[in-house]
Amino acid sequence: MPSGWCFVASPDVTLLQSARAAGIRLPSSCRNGTCRACICQLLQGEIRYRMEWPGLSREEKLEGWVLPCVAYPVADIVLAAPAAERNEG
Ligand code: FES
Structure with a gap:
């Protein structure tokens, strides 16, 4: 079920970074795909x-799988x- 969390995603910033800036933490490790x-x-x-x-x-x-980093x-x-x-506070 969708959380309904919204964040502003700039075309020049990765989805991972935009989410983080909005206080939403997606799992990540390498950050290079x-x-x-x-x-x-x-x-x-x-x-x-x-990247290629x-x-x-x-x-x-x-199937729509993406790598937000x-x-x-x-x-x-x-x-x-x-x-x-989501980060609280
Ligand atoms: S963090 Fe490793 S593929 Fe996105």
Whole structure:
């Protein structure tokens, strides 16, 4: 079930960083698109990568899996990130 947490995502900032700036913590480790710790699913919208091929298979990409540590938003997006946590206070 969606949390309804919203944050402003700049096209020049990764989704991971934008979420963090808004107090929402997504799991992460390498932050360069290889470890897949941050993987979550794009339900709506569009993202782009600046790297050639993030650590996702073609099938995963087609299913909407994204790596927010290297993903930049192109339009308003909706993410399913069950492991996200919100900083209190
Ligand atoms: S943090 Fe490693 S792939 Fe995103």
